[in-house]
Amino acid sequence: MLIVQKYGGSSVADAQCIKRVASRITKNKNEGHEIVVVVSAMGDTTDYLVDLVNEVTENPGEREMDMLLSTGEQVSIALLAMAVKDLGFDSISMTGAQAGIYTDSVHTKARIKEIQCDRLRDELAMGKIIIVAGFQGLNHSGDITTLGRGGSDTTAVALAIALDADICEIFTDVDGVYTADPRIVSEAVKLDTISYDEMLELAHLGAQVLHPRSVELAKINNIPLHVRSSFNLNSGTIVKEVDNMEQAVVVTGIAHDLNVARISLFDVPDKPGIAWKVFQALAEAHINVDMIIQSAMEDNINDISFTIGASDLSIALNLMDSIKNDVGFSRYTWDDSIAKVSIVGAGMATNPGVAARMFGALAKNNINLDMISTSEIKISCTINNNQAVEAVNALHKEFNLDKN
Amino acid sequence: MLIVQKYGGSSVADAQCIKRVASRITKNKNEGHEIVVVVSAMGDTTDYLVDLVNEVTENPGEREMDMLLSTGEQVSIALLAMAVKDLGFDSISMTGAQAGIYTDSVHTKARIKEIQCDRLRDELAMGKIIIVAGFQGLNHSGDITTLGRGGSDTTAVALAIALDADICEIFTDVDGVYTADPRIVSEAVKLDTISYDEMLELAHLGAQVLHPRSVELAKINNIPLHVRSSFNLNSGTIVKEVDNMEQAVVVTGIAHDLNVARISLFDVPDKPGIAWKVFQALAEAHINVDMIIQSAMEDNINDISFTIGASDLSIALNLMDSIKNDVGFSRYTWDDSIAKVSIVGAGMATNPGVAARMFGALAKNNINLDMISTSEIKISCTINNNQAVEAVNALHKEFNLDKN
Numbered sequence A, B: 001m002l003i004v005q006k007y008g009g010s011s012v013a014d015a016q017c018i019k020r021v022a023s024r025i026t027k028n029k030n031e032g033h034e035i036v037v038v039v040s041a042m043g044d045t046t047d048y049l050v051d052l053v054n055e056v057t058e059n060p061g062e063r064e065m066d067m068l069l070s071t072g073e074q075v076s077i078a079l080l081a082m083a084v085k086d087l088g089f090d091s092i093s094m095t096g097a098q099a100g101i102y103t104d105s106v107h108t109k110a111r112i113k114e115i116q117c118d119r120l121r122d123e124l125a126m127g128k129i130i131i132v133a134g135f136q137g138l139n140h141s142g143d144i145t146t147l148g149r150g151g152s153d154t155t156a157v158a159l160a161i162a163l164d165a166d167i168c169e170i171f172t173d174v175d176g177v178y179t180a181d182p183r184i185v186s187e188a189v190k191l192d193t194i195s196y197d198e199m200l201e202l203a204h205l206g207a208q209v210l211h212p213r214s215v216e217l218a219k220i221n222n223i224p225l226h227v228r229s230s231f232n233l234n235s236g237t238i239v240k241e242v243d244n245m246e247q248a249v250v251v252t253g254i255a256h257d258l259n260v261a262r263i264s265l266f267d268v269p270d271k272p273g274i275a276w277k278v279f280q281a282l283a284e285a286h287i288n289v290d291m292i293i294q295s296a297m298e299d300n301i302n303d304i305s306f307t308i309g310a311s312d313l314s315i316a317l318n319l320m321d322s323i324k325n326d327v328g329f330s331r332y333t334w335d336d337s338i339a340k341v342s343i344v345g346a347g348m349a350t351n352p353g354v355a356a357r358m359f360g361a362l363a364k365n366n367i368n369l370d371m372i373s374t375s376e377i378k379i380s381c382t383i384n385n386n387q388a389v390e391a392v393n394a395l396h397k398e399f400n401l402d403k404n
Helices: A015-030 A045-056 A062-086 A118-125 A151-162 A196-204 A212-221 A274-284 A310-327 A346-350 A354-364 A385-398 B015-030 B045-056 B062-086 B118-125 B151-162 B196-204 B212-221 B274-284 B310-327 B346-350 B354-364 B385-398
Strands: A002-007 A034-039 A091-094 A101-103 A112-115 A129-133 A136-138 A144-146 A167-172 A193-195 A225-229 A237-240 A253-269 A289-298 A301-309 A331-344 A372-375 A378-384 B002-007 B034-039 B091-094 B101-103 B112-115 B129-133 B136-138 B144-146 B167-172 B193-195 B225-229 B237-240 B253-269 B289-298 B301-309 B331-344 B372-375 B378-384
Touching (some): A002 A151, A015 A129, A034 A118, A034 A151, A045 A062, A062 A136, A118 A129, A253 A274, A354 A378, B002 B151, B062 B144, B151 B212, B193 B196, B196 B212, B212 B225, B253 B274, B253 B385, B331 B385, B354 B378, B378 B385
Parallel strands (some): A167 A225, A193 A237, B002 B167, B167 B225
Antiparallel strands (some): A253 A301, B101 B112
16 A cells, blocks of 8 residues: 555654654555655644744745745654664665745645656655655745644645545544534544534534644545544544445534634625625635625615624734725624534435524523524534533534544 | 955854944945955854754764754844945855855865855946855755865855955954054064965964965965954054065064974884875874974984874874874873964075074073974964963064064
């Protein structure tokens, strides 16, 4: 088998961790597999580099940030390749550029355009274990780019696709994907498999284990992902295409997100292009908008509510002040004491009444719903954030997830 | 003017240092010059990385060492480019690879083969201040190489040649090249100019201010070097071709080296190829031999003495044990309590009696000479190391260097 493995920053935090990862890699090699490993920067390297930047300037420029931050992965690939060789195995480290990872030129959040993997194939053919720097690539001008949040996951999946790997293993500090966050739901159960679509929803909804971009990429190219712990040998969660016959379970998992704030605009004129002005302004400020609800109160006038990340709230409020007259709404309110709770399950689409069960379970626990948003395979609602733990536990029980 | 500047690790040791260098660079830019800057890794970065390696393995492999250590310069170029931009100037950082610096494949001590400076010229034409990572390049396979000791000096001189720069300024933590080490000779005087050949001898003889490779390169291509302090605006020492007419001074400077040990082999058979065996064995162990003296004691039998770096002594002695029977010498002695003291001056070649003055001055101070070695422009001798300071001061006075 050709296996692509990805180890995150906590898995290579220090020399001991790096040696443990090396030993694991060589075990897999001894089992007869071809191994390509993607690594992130060691533990807190990135924080250290960002601190240095803050001492130098407030406006570092994105090209120079990429030049700087990409050194973090370069350090870990070199050390990991050394550790693998120390165990008697032939190994070679490669920067993103050397691995042939070409991206667009959007520094700090570049997208992979192409992987030219001639050299990767040559080195694999020589029996080497290849250690590739995650999170980075090269643009057409020869400048170093980084892929932004979840970048190393994306590197791993993209390499697995380019090399036609049999599986892409994502090693992390948890055992896999759970029916809910085990830190707040003691009965949470690790899932053996989950569909790409369900994983995508969970990733978007705040489950930290995989970045949505990498799941998307895996889904489009049908590469199975194995999310597992780097601290034990347990099998984790396989993310793959699951056909409908298998989807007996209505709800697969519960997600929650405490980093949410709501802004509501009142008396927005109901004319074409007005909503666009609001969300265009937010997009230009790089603020992600999640749920949007528009309610027609009376003729020609709407109220619009939307949620954003809580950390973006103050910038967003300044923005609302500056566009208020132009857009023509009368006033706004905001609330950062909310949480988003979601149920996800591919079986939902063919099982009516799931929303009713969800709302009923919350109501029975005296939990008030604020905004509601649905897709084919998920239902999200915002509630008061001090009821989030209660809500997630109630939903976990309602959909029998502890008996998975 | 097109100026290439090189700043060493102590000049960019922390954020404050980096900002000071940035301010200096932009002053030169404001004077109307085109500026290309070469930087080393920040202060103790390399030590930190080497410590990490030691925790991981005893045999890191040279390709991976280069992969690792080259990140040090990549961090400093990014931060310096940020600091320059912060002052309102357009700037771009470049790795060795991006600057088009191609080397051979001898990892950890590669030699520059070629600089393809199309991109450098393009960025200069756009008015940018270019910050290039010293000490590193790319080999023909696309692997990162490093240039070994003095690498950043070499990068700066090679770039100055490739770009046909008007001058190459080497910024360091001393004010220039002195007639002797000012830490031991209080009357030592900074030299305004020195010839390439004299600088080469001084660099080889232990003056730390410039690496011999970079001086050699500058000499062959006739690029003037300006060695000066990054901590003040004083003019330093210009290293350039000095024609004979100017060389009124017989002795330009005194060098000393305490890191010396002598090995003497007795009763070496006087047959072709015997000396070769000894020095070949030392070369294979990467031990640099400095002075060699062979004295024919009687027919068919020689004594051979040579000096090496004191840190290589124990390896060299093991080597002598292992080749003793093959080479056929009867026994050896060694001494690591010696120092080498040298006088250097291009005027020496045309002024007879310099050696006699040197030996006389030492004799007057009851300093015994051990080995002697001469070239066109220098005379070195080894003495007891606890008389080194006395010897250097005596020679400094004898040749009137305090009145330079």
